[in-house]
Amino acid sequence: MSAVRIGAQVRALRMAAQVSGGELAKTSGISASMLSRIERGLVSPSVETLERLAQGLHVPVSRFFSDQARRTDFSHVRAGQGVIVDRVGAVADYRYELLGHLLSGNLFVEPYLVTLLPGADPYVTFQHPGLKFLYFLSGEVSYRYGAKVVEVRAGDSLLFDATALHGIEAIGTQPVSYLSVVFTLRE
Secondary structure (H helix, E strand, C coil): CCCHHHHHHHHEEEEECCCCHHHHHHHHHHCHHHHHHHHHCCCCCCCCHHHHHHHHHHCCHHHHCHHHCCCCCCCCCCCCCEECCCCCHHHCCCCEEEEECCCCCEEEEEEEEEEECCCCCCCCEEECCEEEEEEECCCCEEEEEEEEEEEEEECCEEEEECCCCCCEEEECCCEEEEEEEEEEECC
């Protein structure tokens, strides 16, 4: 049964990467017929073969052993029904609405809808581990990242290493709202 699951994972990863069987076989240094037998679960590949396939697919070997059907990392939050989070140390008048969560895996993801309420002030000393993605939904602000300041408005996005000081330096057109997604590895 494990050969069938591993084969299914190899095939799914190959298809997701939009690579043909022949291309993967060539980049992995195995024959196309061997790859076909692996994907159909007819043979149990050696560790060396799995390492070659992993390199060809640019994934860790462990991906072949994950049981995607049993993962629990699915979250559905209906419009306007996110959890309003009272964050410790949160900036006054910055409203955080949690839009989802993950229960499994090594990646911790926090997606928030952030709304600047009337009375919100600029704040440029956010700093924390991980990567941050911002997508601005409304308003215009000057956003600081380290020594750099950029003007952003609805439809603009930012992606950066959140270990540097960052935040809104000046608030222009209101109301201001944006999607903020923080990605960190679990310990």
